[in-house]
Amino acid sequence: MRRSVSRKTGQTNSTDATDLFRSASSKASSKEMERIDNLFYSYANKSSGMIDPEGIESLCSDIEVSHTDVRILMLAWKMKAEKQGYFTLEEWRRGLKALRADTVNKLKKALPDLEKEVKRPTNFQDFYAFAFRYCLTEEKQKSVDIESVCELLGLVLGSQYRAQVDYLIEYLKIQSDYKVINMDQWMGFYRFCNEISFPDFNNYDPNLAWPLVLDNFVEWMKAKQT
Structure with a gap:
């Protein structure tokens, strides 16, 4: 007991x-x-x-x-x-x-x-997408103006992909086809910087599902290089 x-x-x-x-x-x-x-x-x-x-x-x-x-x-x-x-x-x-x-x-x-x-790679893509959504200040807004996108690109990608971002910003500012950028295009910019060989673009295939704005950017870059 x-x-x-x-x-x-x-x-x-x-x-x-x-x-x-x-x-x-x-x-x-x-x-x-x-x-x-x-x-x-x-x-x-x-x-x-x-x-x-x-x-x-x-x-x-x-x-x-x-x-x-x-x-x-x-x-x-x-x-x-x-x-x-x-x-x-x-x-x-x-x-x-x-x-x-x-x-x-x-x-x-x-x-x-x-x-x-x-x-960290597991977090950065989420942060990158958040940065774009955070700029959608109006109800039902789905795109961001070019000037703001250029600033945002420099802010969130500039430290990692300085050369690509500088050229991309230069192109976006002089082109006249796009006045705004949507989320799909925005995410494409990150994929492009992360995956594509630069500045030779050897592994860039325009037949794959890249936003047209990036096809145009690559053409513009290649023209600059010749």
């Missing part, structure tokens, strides 16, 4: 310890979320209840990053932000909790790791 009592007592102690750990963990998580919320409200517009472009500029100033820096776009991706230039409380919580950043200093320190995370 004593053994039975002893075993039960041991189980009770173990359960108590687990409960205490869970309680402490829950309190810590609750405190972290409270700090994340407080940080949000320090930048949020009181009337809209969201962080607006002005709030984002203040945030950028505090973390010492330009509002045009690609890392701000990466932060928006991490939050799964839906509206360009705005962060909701839910988006803010999602992003900062994932980054384990409940202070400005922690957020600043989290940016290099976020950059590495985005640049």
